[in-house]
Amino acid sequence: MEAVIRTVSANDGVNISYSVFDGASPAVVILHGLAGSSREFVPTARTLSGRKVVLIDQRGHGLSTRLPADTSREAFVGDVVRVIEVEEFDAVDLVGQSMGAHTAMLVAAARPDLVRRLVLLEANEGGGLPEDHAALGDFFRSWDVPFTTRESASAALGVGPLAQAWVADLQERQDGFYPRFDPDVMVAAVSAVAHPRWEEWQAVAAPTLVVYADQGMFTEEQKNIFVSRGPNVLRVDLADASHDAHLDAFDQWIVALHNFVNAR
Structure with a gap:
């Protein structure tokens, strides 16, 4: 199954690239994490043959505009809404990993009419320390x-x-x-995630699957608190998996995803 790559202009003129795998509705829209790209989720998309799947390169990533001026959470949310509306989808199954999961959560809160089901892989309400964000930028700048x-x-x-x-x-x-990303843009983007978004999380109406890795980013306490505050949440845990479980625990991830998005 091959994808068609399309581009749409966001409200601020940023170009958002996305790939469409043809199939039946409801569409599955997938958002990658910080410093990633939609390419990471091509294997996931191919397992969903029969469903229309859209993989979005979020602003500052992949084939989308590399140096966007606006890296706010609202800009990322607006990009996803723009793609869904341009494609004229009804409500979609929205999937995100890490920062992409945070974006997906905010889309579901802001536009419940557009999200049928929500899948969050390695997600929380937001947070992080400025020194950690700075260290991440230093790491990317260290690449030769x-x-x-x-x-x-x-x-x-x-x-x-x-x-x-x-x-x-x-x-x-x-x-x-x-790399297809700029270190300063990555720092600005992840810094915008630092403000906890409990109000938005608690406002999500769509049935939600939260998937955690046993060797992921969050403590058990953080996982429990996040899941407990969601209105309609199913939790699945993946074994021997990292924060990037869609890459290193692929088979488990696919089972969890399919069981949820294909449920009646």
């Missing part, structure tokens, strides 16, 4: 860009699933290979 080859990038970044996703997504230019 441009990499001369994908092989040299792989050697520098490591062989883990997330590192290999970054390598696969590098943009080839005349002088080498570059």
